[in-house]
Amino acid sequence: MTETTGIPIAPAGSAATPPAGQGLPQGGFTASLTSRLVILIPYLWLLLFFLVPFLIVFKISLSTTTIAMPPYEPVFSLDAGLSGLLAGLRDLTVDNYLWLTQDALYFNAYVSSVLIAAVSTFLTLLVGYPMAYGMARAPASLRGTLLMLVILPFWTSFLIRVYAWIGILKPEGLLNQFLLWLGVIDAPLQIMNTHTAIYIGIVYSYLPFMVLPLYASLEKMDFSLIEAAQDLGCTPTAAFWKITFPLSLPGVVAGAMLVFIPAVGEFVIPDLLGGSQTLMIGRTLWNEFFANRDWPVSSAVAVILLLILVVPIVFFQRAQARAQEG
Amino acid sequence: MKSLGSIRRTFAPWNNPEAKPYIVFDGVTKRFGDFTAVDNLSLSIHEREFFALLGASGCGKSTLLRMLAGFEEPTSGRILLDGQDLAGIPPYRRPVNMMFQSYALFPHMTVEANIAFGLKQDGMPRADIDRRVGEMLKLVKLEPFAKRKPHQLSGGQRQRVALARSVAKRPKVLLLDEPLGALDKKLREETQFELMDLQQELGLTFIVVTHDQEEAMTMADRIAVLDKGKVMQVATPAEIYEAPVSRFVANFIGNVNLLEGTVTGREGSALRIRGASGGEITVENAPAGVDHGDVAFAIRPEKIKVSPHAPAGGAGNAMEGEVYDIAYLGDMTVYLVKLADGQVVKASALNSARVTENPLTWNDRVWISFAPDAGVVLTR
Amino acid sequence: MNASLSRFNIVSLVAGFAFLYLPIVLLVIYSFNESRLVTVWAGFSTRWYVSLFSNRGLMDAAWVTARVAFISATVATVLGTMAALALTRYTRFRGRTLFTGMVFAPLVMPEVITGLSLLLLFVAIGLDRGFLTVTLAHITFSMCFVAVVVQSRLLTFDRSLEEAAMDLGATPVRTFFSVTLPVILPAVVSGWMLAFTLSLDDLVIASFTSGPGATTLPMKIYSQVRLGVTPEINAVCTILIAIVTTGVIIASLLNKRREVQRRRDEQAALRN
Numbered sequence: 001m002t003e004t005t006g007i008p009i010a011p012a013g014s015a016a017t018p019p020a021g022q023g024l025p026q027g028g029f030t031a032s033l034t035s036r037l038v039i040l041i042p043y044l045w046l047l048l049f050f051l052v053p054f055l056i057v058f059k060i061s062l063s064t065t066t067i068a069m070p071p072y073e074p075v076f077s078l079d080a081g082l083s084g085l086l087a088g089l090r091d092l093t094v095d096n097y098l099w100l101t102q103d104a105l106y107f108n109a110y111v112s113s114v115l116i117a118a119v120s121t122f123l124t125l126l127v128g129y130p131m132a133y134g135m136a137r138a139p140a141s142l143r144g145t146l147l148m149l150v151i152l153p154f155w156t157s158f159l160i161r162v163y164a165w166i167g168i169l170k171p172e173g174l175l176n177q178f179l180l181w182l183g184v185i186d187a188p189l190q191i192m193n194t195h196t197a198i199y200i201g202i203v204y205s206y207l208p209f210m211v212l213p214l215y216a217s218l219e220k221m222d223f224s225l226i227e228a229a230q231d232l233g234c235t236p237t238a239a240f241w242k243i244t245f246p247l248s249l250p251g252v253v254a255g256a257m258l259v260f261i262p263a264v265g266e267f268v269i270p271d272l273l274g275g276s277q278t279l280m281i282g283r284t285l286w287n288e289f290f291a292n293r294d295w296p297v298s299s300a301v302a303v304i305l306l307l308i309l310v311v312p313i314v315f316f317q318r319a320q321a322r323a324q325e326g
Numbered sequence: 327m328k329s330l331g332s333i334r335r336t337f338a339p340w341n342n343p344e345a346k347p348y349i350v351f352d353g354v355t356k357r358f359g360d361f362t363a364v365d366n367l368s369l370s371i372h373e374r375e376f377f378a379l380l381g382a383s384g385c386g387k388s389t390l391l392r393m394l395a396g397f398e399e400p401t402s403g404r405i406l407l408d409g410q411d412l413a414g415i416p417p418y419r420r421p422v423n424m425m426f427q428s429y430a431l432f433p434h435m436t437v438e439a440n441i442a443f444g445l446k447q448d449g450m451p452r453a454d455i456d457r458r459v460g461e462m463l464k465l466v467k468l469e470p471f472a473k474r475k476p477h478q479l480s481g482g483q484r485q486r487v488a489l490a491r492s493v494a495k496r497p498k499v500l501l502l503d504e505p506l507g508a509l510d511k512k513l514r515e516e517t518q519f520e521l522m523d524l525q526q527e528l529g530l531t532f533i534v535v536t537h538d539q540e541e542a543m544t545m546a547d548r549i550a551v552l553d554k555g556k557v558m559q560v561a562t563p564a565e566i567y568e569a570p571v572s573r574f575v576a577n578f579i580g581n582v583n584l585l586e587g588t589v590t591g592r593e594g595s596a597l598r599i600r601g602a603s604g605g606e607i608t609v610e611n612a613p614a615g616v617d618h619g620d621v622a623f624a625i626r627p628e629k630i631k632v633s634p635h636a637p638a639g640g641a642g643n644a645m646e647g648e649v650y651d652i653a654y655l656g657d658m659t660v661y662l663v664k665l666a667d668g669q670v671v672k673a674s675a676l677n678s679a680r681v682t683e684n685p686l687t688w689n690d691r692v693w694i695s696f697a698p699d700a701g702v703v704l705t706r
Numbered sequence: 707m708n709a710s711l712s713r714f715n716i717v718s719l720v721a722g723f724a725f726l727y728l729p730i731v732l733l734v735i736y737s738f739n740e741s742r743l744v745t746v747w748a749g750f751s752t753r754w755y756v757s758l759f760s761n762r763g764l765m766d767a768a769w770v771t772a773r774v775a776f777i778s779a780t781v782a783t784v785l786g787t788m789a790a791l792a793l794t795r796y797t798r799f800r801g802r803t804l805f806t807g808m809v810f811a812p813l814v815m816p817e818v819i820t821g822l823s824l825l826l827l828f829v830a831i832g833l834d835r836g837f838l839t840v841t842l843a844h845i846t847f848s849m850c851f852v853a854v855v856v857q858s859r860l861l862t863f864d865r866s867l868e869e870a871a872m873d874l875g876a877t878p879v880r881t882f883f884s885v886t887l888p889v890i891l892p893a894v895v896s897g898w899m900l901a902f903t904l905s906l907d908d909l910v911i912a913s914f915t916s917g918p919g920a921t922t923l924p925m926k927i928y929s930q931v932r933l934g935v936t937p938e939i940n941a942v943c944t945i946l947i948a949i950v951t952t953g954v955i956i957a958s959l960l961n962k963r964r965e966v967q968r969r970r971d972e973q974a975a976l977r978n
Binding site: 047053165261305 | 728805842853879
């Protein structure tokens with residue numbers, strides 16, 4: 001197998017048992033131009049547009065803000081040469097991080113975001129699990145349609161659907177009108193601009209992300225296991241907690257990660273449905289950037305947010321990788 | 327003239343020292359991690375042979391086939407095709423075609439397009455492709471189904487499409503991976519003969535991988551019995567059946583009785599063997615140079631005669647026993663006879679007459695007897 | 707596998723779907739509201755649809771959005787399919803763990819982080835913000851979604867089809883285009899549709915990475931929502947929903963028809 005410079009492609013796999021069809025083989029003659037390109041092109045794209053930007057964010061989080069374009073210094077450029085680079089490096093500072101620790105706003109925002117995301121994830125699980133379970137138990141002919149119905153709202157605009165909730169949750173909104181008309185309440189409920197509105201918003205928007213992996217997991221389950229358990233004396237509830245739930249755990253984890261992680265940094269929902277009382281870090285970052293024009297501080301906020309999320313993200317990736325092999 | 331088995335074979339290039347083998351596996355080893363699938367295996371296959379690789383799953387037969395096709399490279403050793411080393415040559419440049427176990431028909435193409443696929447890759451002119459595809463369809467009798475897609479065909483029809491597709495390019499060697507596995511019994515029998523006819527007609531070399539010994543015995547000119555990546559024996563079906571070289575091969579094909587004992591002496595070409603109970607048998611067909619030690623005499627059930635009376639005057643080896651179990655199979659009857667020393671011997675008799683006089687029953691006292699050359703002596 | 711739906715199951719299904727669809731239904735209804743107020747029904751009217759078409763700002767934004775979505779979806783599908791191939795076919799290459807990480811991370815990455823980082827990249831390399839930068843940003847996060855969809859299809863793909871093609875003389879490239887791609891095409895197409903929707907719908911990343919003259923529809927809607935809504939927004943949304951719903955329904959009807967036809971073919975084959 002000839003190896004030229006570039007990404008070396010190792011010979012065929014080292015499985016413990018001989019693999020059945022292997023398709024496009026991994027041996028010598030595939031260390032060819034096409035296979036290298038197939039790997040290199042998306043690799044380079046992601047390196048340039050995903051990884052490198054993170055490094056830049058980190059670098060800018062160590063810069064100071066100025067009234068200039070771009071609104072930070074130092075600005076590294078090739079004209080300044082190596083000495084300019086070194087001078088610039090000396091200008092880097094951790095002031096922005098210190099600034100974040102001094103103002104309680106940021107700390108509260110991080111904590112609040114994680115808490116809101118956690119609660120919302122839990123609520124989404126509460127709403128999504130029965131739906132996914134119902135879908136998995138539905139007759140096979142119906143399942144396709146149900147699946148389509150779950151996915152359909154996803155194809156319509158997220159922004160629009162959140163916006164629709166404004167009309168429902170406002171003091172003069174439809175929910176209050178309905179409840180007043182029913183006579184259940186005397187005065188309009190103040191739901192907008194509270195945590196509750198955000199919970200509703202997140203649950204609503206992220207529901208498909210929870211239902212789909214849960215459904216995929218539950219659909220694979222052999223329900224005769226439940227029957228066996230009941231035959232052996234288990235009550236339906238106990239059977240659920242002892243058998244169904246543990247077997248659906250991969251789906252629960254996947255769904256939870258797909259909701260929790262993005263929810264921590266969510267912007268649109270707290271911006272439209274929340275108010276000044278609801279602190280979420282996504283909004284803080286947005287304001288720092290667009291309102292205060294403070295790029296270095298926004299970058300520092302982003303870096304810390306990323307650090308907080310690194311653990312769940314890696315956890316998610318490991319779970320995905322394991323699921324792909326299984 | 328005498329020959330092993332019941333068929334006179336005219337085609338036997340392997341017996342000709344002048345003939346150069348067409349395909350050679352030379353010390354081929356294939357390892358997957360710590361698992362050795364093929365272990366220093368050497369094998370030669372001649373042109374126009376119908377060759378079978380026979381063995382249980384995991385014996386390495388499929389791996390051998392895939393290495394010949396080019397989907398795996400040997401860890402060590404060489405594979406030669408018509409004298410040329412195939413190392414490093416990708417599957418799309420080897421003059422070898424394969425018929426897959428799952429047929430692997432392209433689901434989005436019609437039967438015609440499937441068959442034409444290989445011809446298109448070679449850049450054959452359109453008219454020639456159409457002609458060849460027509461020939462192939464006629465060969466496998468699928469002309470009315472030309473425009474159908476695989477999912478519109480039955481299992482047997484799909485198999486024939488796969489076959490047509492694999493011979494369309496007239497490869498010198500056709501590899502067949504468990505070709506009859508997915509068919510039901512009746513179809514399987516018909517197809518076995520069809521494959522043999524096809525091979526003769528097209529003059530190709532066929533290499534079949536199978537775990538079904540009946541299939542191998544029916545179709546092949548020669549069979550290689552494999553176990554754990556090694557060749558146990560390569561021979562014609564008759565030789566494998568009547569002259570196995572080891573207990574493994576004897577057990578693998580058909581039914582066999584292994585009468586264990588120790589050699590007590592030699593009488594010309596015959597060996598005297600004493601069994602555990604003290605009884606002695608005199609048998610032929612021992613490997614050269616064996617005159618002492620533990621051996622087994624392998625004899626097939628149909629070579630053993632069962633009779634309620636002792637055989638007349640020393641006509642061969644005879645032992646007394648009791649009928650332990652009987653199985654009536656219609657075309658034959660199988661007797662399990664327990665001998666004095668507790669050994670159980672299986673004997674079968676063809677029911678060539680409709681009505682039997684004095685048939686045997688359970689617990690009858692019987693004599694089993696066999697000729698001295700009715701089996702072979704095995705040392706391993 | 708029995709499929710009995712208990713009352714609890716039915717209730718939770720109905721309640722769940724009602725929850726999902728209620729806001730959409732209300733949105734559609736109020737797009738036909740005569741009155742400007744979202745909460746007071748004043749009679750059926752299509753005036754908002756009419757005024758929508760003379761709303762220059764919204765129309766321009768819609769056109770920008772459509773173009774960005776189409777281009778980014780197409781490029782993202784190509785890149786995502788390549789990434790999926792790289793992940794499933796080549797199990798050993800240097801930096802594979804990093805590559806896997808980069809493909810899966812954007813699925814969960816908060817959009818504010820992605821948006822900010824991409825903007826800072828564009829500034830650092832001196833690229834003016836506008837149509838190009840928005841498209842590049844959308845391609846980047848969409849390709850990961852496409853990769854996941856195509857990859858899960860490739861995992862169940864019967865590799866012996868590719869081996870058969872190569873055995874018959876097709877090079878790996880020819881094999882991909884003649885055999886693999888046609889068979890996985892439904893997954894690739896749903897990847898494209900997913901990428902298209904993600905792009906169509908994106909607000910946060912577009913806000914960071916877009917520039918003058920390239921305002922997308924979500925950006926426009928968002929700015930108007932902040933100011934105070936006119937039901938023109940409802941009208942736009944209803945049109946979008948109608949388009950998407952029709953598309954999805956047609957796709958699933960076609961799918962169902964194909965399934966029925968296929969089953970009928972298989973029955974016919976057995977009878978032959």
